[in-house]
Each structure stands twice: as structure tokens, then as C-alpha cells.
Amino acid sequence: MAATGRSAKALIDARVALEAKRLLVHTDLSAAAIGHRLGFSEATNFAKFFTREAGVSPGAFRE
DSSP states (O other): TTTSSSHHHHHHHHHHHHHHHHHHHHHOOHHHHHHHHHOOOOHHHHHHHHHHHHHHHHHHOOO
């Protein structure tokens, strides 16, 4: 935390969100499939996480 001013969880969440964004832009995978690939057991959990991190839903981000 001293080096970045952010917690380990915040850094990991940012990295997962970045990978989700990459997959949404560069693949045709569904949001549910992306969530599963990133370790979310339920699509709704991924959608909530993504919306919290990115400020928009996965579908809106992809558009």
C-alpha cells in the first residue's frame, strides 16, 4: 500500500476490471462467459462488480 496508496484488493479489482474491458472490446464472448472466465460464479455478481468498477454495465461498455 505504501508504494501505490491503494490496497491489494483495490489493485486486484482494477486489474480484473481492465481484463474484463479488454475481453468486452476484443471478443464476442457474452458478459456471462467473461465473468465465468474471470472467476465469477454468477453472471449477476460479475455485472455488479463491473458496474461498480467501470461506472457502466458490461453491455453499455461494449456499445
